[in-house]
Amino acid sequence: MTYIAKPKFHHPGLPKNELGYTHRDYEGKISTLCAGCGHDSITASIIEACYELSIEPHRVAKISGIGCSSKTPDYFLGNSHGFNSVHGRMPSVLTGANLANRDLIYLGVSGDGDSASIGFGQFAHSIRRGVNMTYIVENNGVYGLTKGQFSATADRGSKSKKGVMNTDNAIDLVAIALQLGASFVARSFSGDKSQLVPLIAAAIRHKGASFIDVISPCIAFNNHAGSTKSFDYVREHNDAVNRLDVLTGRDPITVDYAPGTVQVVEQHDGTRLALRKIDADYDANDRLAAMTFLQKHAAKGQVVTGLLYVDPDSEDLHTHLDTVETPLNTLEATDLCPGTAALEKINASLR
């Protein structure tokens, strides 16, 4: 919480993107979260990714539920559309909005409570349906707003601030998303923007359900020894499988990669994802292998991060349902209500 507004002045030499905006133009209001909250770093990463992609702010809809994480859309993209929905209901609101207008970029921002507890079902169905969105879970393993009770993503055996051991099994949202058919699955850490920013950019450019689980330490209630979501723990146990460069446009790949160390994935819109392998055996196009890899490393107490799975030939809900391309709000009355003759025809076809 800060009393003064962030000064409007910015660095005079700040670079501008294709639209002439600096990254400061993608900010929202000043954060009211606790000082040092990991969520603020995720906010900064979303700002950076949107700036780098030269996204027009008014083409974005940011939708959230309830919780510390769900407050954050107020802190980025101040000129975008937003909907702060009911607890756990972000996926349904987002699905509805997406069906009504597929032209916008959908950012679903949620937390571990919002997505792994009250909204677990909603999360599952939006992924299962392949809604074209970027679904970000800001995962701190505790209910920060209610003073730090374990959430459903807290690891079994991790300790609360008061020293109480968590005895429940954890939900691994990444594993679930892979199992439910998400076509872009990644995990990252709020303390590593160089990894997180390209992942968000790639997810935004991905067509289909993109899911990013971001470990985000809760400074107030979950950043102590014994926690498995603290800065120190995640830094010590971070097992990054790859590093990502997002290449937009027709630019050739200029970065000099050692042969065999990079895997280039081209997405629908021409975006190329250059994956610099850290783990030589890891294949980001193999869903089954990813699931196995994840389980094995989780058992060893490691936090696997990076772009874990991407399907370059992904489809989305609109493709499955064969919906009209035009956003509903721009359809004319004659399109929406084609008249008695058309109705007769439909009825006849069903007899």
Added chain:
Amino acid sequence: MKPTDISAPDYFHKVVDCQWACPAHTPVPEYIRLIAEGRYSDAYMINWKSNVFPGILGRTCDRPCEPACRRGRVEETPVAICRLKRVAADFKDDVKHRMPKPLARNGKRIALVGGGPASLAVARDLAPLGYHCTVFDADPKAGGMMRSQIPKFRLPDTVIDEETDYILDLGVEFKGGHRIDSLKKLLNENYDAIFIGSGAPRGRELDIPGRKEAAANIHIGIEWLASVSFGHVEKIGRRVIVLGGGNTAMDCCRTARRLGGADVKVIVRSGFEEMKASPWEKEDALHEDIPILNYMVPVGFKHVSGKLIGVTFQKVKAEYDAKGRRNLVPSGEPDQTIPCDDVLVAVGQENAFPWIERDCGIEFDKWNMPQVDAKTFVSTNPKVFFGGDAAFGPKNIIWAVAHGHDAALSIHKMISGEEITERPLPEVHVSSQKMGIHEWSYDNDISGDKRYKVPHRDKVIALKDIRTEVELGYDVKLALGEAQRCLNCDVQTVFSAPACIECDACVDICPMDCITFTENGEEEDLRQRLKAPSPHHDQALYVADGLKTGRVMVKDEDVCLHCGLCAERCPTGAWDMQKYLIDMTYAGTPCQTKARSAA
């Protein structure tokens, strides 16, 4: 890069750009905050201690602080530091009782030659210590060029009287109307030290055809200004040409406008942009309907039977050679003669020491300037010191004051039998400004206001009387608005690596993208890897190591707003906002301790 040693007194001093640029190192942000609080007398005394003439400088200073002001790198214009100083002088209460009480006389006698800012600054520092200071000046009243050369419409006599009196009232003996015409004689009077602050009293000549023949209507700028000041000259012709592009030329043309000059022109050799005059002085001249014609070199005075009728100019243009040096070459256009009744020559001023015998132990260099040590201001005669324009040629008042402080320290050390080349380090105080979780003892909310204009008197009234001050100064409300523009650069961002958990909160919140956590490297390399461009290499990088990940924290001091948001957003208190105050060492400053309360 090596981690920054923030306990070195200069490190944070440089961050306070204005104070670092000020020759007297006036603690600018400190007094601006006091002005914002309405504590004008306190603000005045801080200035008085450091620059001796706040009311005078608040109207006339050359303001080296303002081009240095960080605000000028953040937006278009710096804080109006100079005119805020005037506010302190204008709105203060009676401060007489706050002036130093001189100690009992120590029996040592100091002679000061010239009653200008340099000598008075020396007297200000030495008189309170018990020295018997005697100031000699050819003019009847103290002030030197401040009184004789600066027009009254810029600097009223009342202001000079008040501030010279503060010094003379310290028990300083002032011998007005007493020109020193022999140093030898003065040396024979057995003073314990002699300080020469006699200025650069000679206006430079312009020796071109017609100069002698038309002499009656050709005047040397500073001499003419002095004659006007003392009431010997009250009129000038209708058409006046001022030759020269410095601040004296600006004073000449504006003075001429008030003495009957209806058609006054300033004509300069160089381009308008390269003129030596301060931009604001040029602005004031233009505002008084005085055109400034550039790229015209005077080649002759036209005269008919001993009467000046005009000046002939050759037209030139600027050409730059391979080294970027500018040459003025004829443009090929025909010469132009501009008719006029009087000419004021303001093409520079020079030192002159006809009264210093060359055999009294003072060595002169090939330019006929005394050899003076740049730090101690001692000449080759260990008892004779120089300062102000007399030491290194024409500068301005604030430099003279700074010289005065340093020379006074040397004199005091010399007479105390100490080594004068040993200059004690200034004392530094650094203290946290934290008052609560998000509360600071300074106003950290950054004002977005543009620079406030100083109200001027209506031109018609101002031009009528040479003694009517043109600038009215800020009123309290304007002063508050302007004071709020100060970025409080003396409230420093102090980083403690052991407390840092590298959460990036400071990086994310910093409005100016000053902070980067990255792998260490050489400075050149590091500057390439910062979060925002780092074009000003004279601005320091604050580097701290000892972080858990092995990276370093790098803060580019360049455009930091000192808003304290890094410290507010820091969950562990690794950042703190600490006020840095530096006590310059003056004559009589008590023994310096090695221990400093550094961060």
